[in-house]
Amino acid sequence: MADMKFTYVISCQLYGIHKRSGDPRAQDILRLMITYPSLRVAYIDEVEEPSKDRSKKVNQKDLPSWVKRKPENQNHAIIFTRGEGLQTIDMNQDSYMEEALKMRNLLQEFLKRHDGVRYPSILGLREHIFTGSVSSLTWFMSNQETSFVTIGERLLANPLKARFHYGHPDVFDRLFHLTRGGVNKASKIINLSEDIFAGFNSTLREGNVTHHEYIQVGKGRDVGLNQISLLKLKLLMEMASKR
Template sequence: MRIIEDKKSESSISDTQASSKDKQIAKGKDMNEEGKEINSQSQVDCADQEIYCIKLPGGAKFGEGEPKNQNHAVVFTRGEAFQAIHINQDNYWEETLKMKNLLEKFNEDHGPRPPTILGVRGHIFTKSISSLGWFMPNQEASFVTIGQRVLANLLKVCFQYRYPEVFGRIFHIIRGDKSKASRGINLSEDIFAGFNSTLRQGNITHHEYISVGKGHDVGLNQISLFEAKVACSNGEQILSRDIHHLGHRFDFFRMLSYYFTTVRFYVSSMMVVIVVHLFLYGKPYLSLSGLEFAIMKH
């Protein structure tokens, strides 16, 4: 009796499997017919058809995020100028009243050519949060505000080091767009906009009568990460083709000005650190080895 029952159960299982296979085949035929109808309908509507689907390995990030977003957003702008505002920046109503005067600078000559990028001063409003918060405003004031006066009006090596600059839209759209988005080498995408404008006979100016608020992370870890990013981006700039082209087009004094305002800071900092280490290790060596006493004796 058990054998007969087992055979009956096996036959029932095989029947259910066969029926499920038949149902799947029927569903597949129905789906194929629906797909054919959709393809025929898409051919009538001139829509795109998906023929192959290939899954790429790894992430879908092919470039830096900020410059890709900027190049994508420029397409939707209108007019002859646009202002790049960073996500951690905030404008003031009183400062916006000066925007008309700032835009008039595009019609004035600042040197041999009219300006293509108008530099604007930034105001750090997070300086009162902590004692470390005072470090970033002092750094911004010394380099972004005070330093830009000399770089723009005297040395003519002012590039875009920060937001919120006002760009000549027509000039940049027809000359390689606003930013470069190659991953790694364009880590500091803002200064490459200045390189691009200068290489294509543009002119960059700096104006201090208008400012835009800006917030920074005031933690010690965030400040160190920001300084590391600036240092790494400076090293990537030296490897870029833009610096090579600028070096062939700048005169001797302008090239020295660019060197002393960019990579020279990190070279001199490295030399200072090396000299301090040599002094700290050399002084005990002279004292313990007796060379200092021998030198003083003779």
């Protein structure tokens, strides 16, 4: 019954290249698909197009570099999903059994008019940073992430009614976004804060973004000083770009 209602799609555009070259990472993905038969992998493969003059090959090298990044990685995989709800999560995130039991309650939120007028198009979720106990640096990082992705998003949703889409654990109305350009924006220039464009896209098309505290998704953050410094730089650049 669960396999009929829920599907798990991994977006890995380089899987075709890894498989042909014998890369060990392709074997890891194959092992996952054998262990979990319901798992699906979306990737771009090399295809020959016969013509009168020559056969043309379309592969990763022919695609512009910005297509291979995270925004188009998500939009590429959305067409292989099914159902009315779509949750996008990153590789550094996980979930818990007790949280999975709440998914039915969360999906029922799509049937409520939270602002009294519109049904929600994005259900915002909170994150739990599980790497906070590694060191004092990660403890600081965990507190910063909590203020950024939970407390801040909660305030933006209610009472400000200005929450867009921070990113990863949020649940989309799949049919709403599939017919309005996808869940992300791929651009040659803007690959810095691509997540928020889904919120812009949803709000400008009369959608509604909410935030819910009773369900959470685990998230692991960088534990090294260099990685934390680079992330801080990215967040500062994101804030500057929003202004």
